[in-house]
Amino acid sequence: MKNNIFLTLYKEVAQQIDAGVLPPGSKLPSEHEFAATYDTSRETVRKGLNMLAQHGYINKVKGKGSFVLNNGKLKFPVSGLVSYKELSERMGYLSRTIVYVTECVPAGEEIARELKVSADHLVWKVIRAREIDNERVILDIDYLLADVVSGLTKEITTDSIYHYLEQTLQLKISYAEKIITVDQVNELDQSFMDLGEDSHVVVVRGYVHLEDTTLFQYTESRHRLDKFQFVDFARRIVVEES
Amino acid sequence: MKNNIFLTLYKEVAQQIDAGVLPPGSKLPSEHEFAATYDTSRETVRKGLNMLAQHGYINKVKGKGSFVLNNGKLKFPVSGLVSYKELSERMGYLSRTIVYVTECVPAGEEIARELKVSADHLVWKVIRAREIDNERVILDIDYLLADVVSGLTKEITTDSIYHYLEQTLQLKISYAEKIITVDQVNELDQSFMDLGEDSHVVVVRGYVHLEDTTLFQYTESRHRLDKFQFVDFARRIVVEES
């Protein structure tokens, strides 16, 4: 669809790294060479390469070149905005989604506070359990503003809400804040998850915004302790005092 | 020291947002205006603004402009490579570091595996507890390759290892992989932390690399459940299939 040269370069190189065509430690063509093969300018090449570096695919060293990093396979839940469906597909897991609730209700006190609307504001409430190896280890509770999202059905929530929002409703999801904490188990957890003796669950709260900064979704993703893992790739950025 | 225009712009605008001079929701000058006031090109301005956007400071909307986001204050342990000292300074916490161990020893089986060296390879082993409100709630266990890092002392580890590495040793820290899980409490935790009845701790494992991709540090940061919080800012990047 799009013609973005730097995104094309990003995708192609990332794919080659994922596929092992470009093995860890190998040296990429120089920016000048990339500019020639993609028939573009060096600045455009650099946009793509910098994106690869930020996502942990490569490492750039001044005077030497760009090199493939070896973390390609360990990318479990890579940091970022990734939905459960994208994740499980990427990992090839034996997983299943069980939809318990898909209804449109008034927000209520607590959720109204999270979504910064009035308590009688209509929201979609979706409760889903994620099953891995026949155990419900993740409980996802989503609240979406009804005046932004319309026509949710159980079929859609079984598949992927994000896909529906972006493809069908053409919503432009821009960014999200996620907060990870460890909370006491509550009644919902005990009803809808297969917990052992655990007294706690990992809770990932997500606040998802549209391009115009509208907060339209609040999510609680509750994970059994032994099945939770979060992987983060971080570059060191030195910001000295001025 | 440096003359980077885009970094200067980033720092200045970020500071103004942090200080509230640029309140949430307010509109930044256009890229053209920034280019004029900083006497630079628009592409250079864009580098700085994109950096602000990636770090959750602003939101850019095509056709409209750049706007300040309101998450400025909630930045607790923001995702990224930030040391404890930088963090606590930023938050103004009443905190203290207790150094239990600063010694140079053979790596041993387990650590050798993490750092991908032989078991008799010499490493610095540092164990520190982080005290907040008179409770030791974080236990940091660091292993650093001795042939990369030299001359560690208790004074240095009380202050900031990172500062020593970057300022004194001139090491160029490039990136890290972090993995967050929840583990069973072990003997070290019970000895050096003020745990309640908790049976688990949050464990943040960090693998820190230099610019030449050398893995030189393995870190375990073990947090009491009720004091752990991780905040992540994530932009949605759509990478369609080709």
Place this chain on the structure above:
DNA sequence: AAGTGGTCTAGACCACAGC
């Protein structure tokens, strides 16, 4: 000295918002 990535320029054209 040659090659590499890091920064920057002074334009250009496009897509999108809003009047």
Place this chain on the structure above:
DNA sequence: CTGTGGTCTAGACCACTTG
């Protein structure tokens, strides 16, 4: 139509690494 951000160009100079 004007102003905005998104993409791109064809150079330039610098700092760094390597031979």
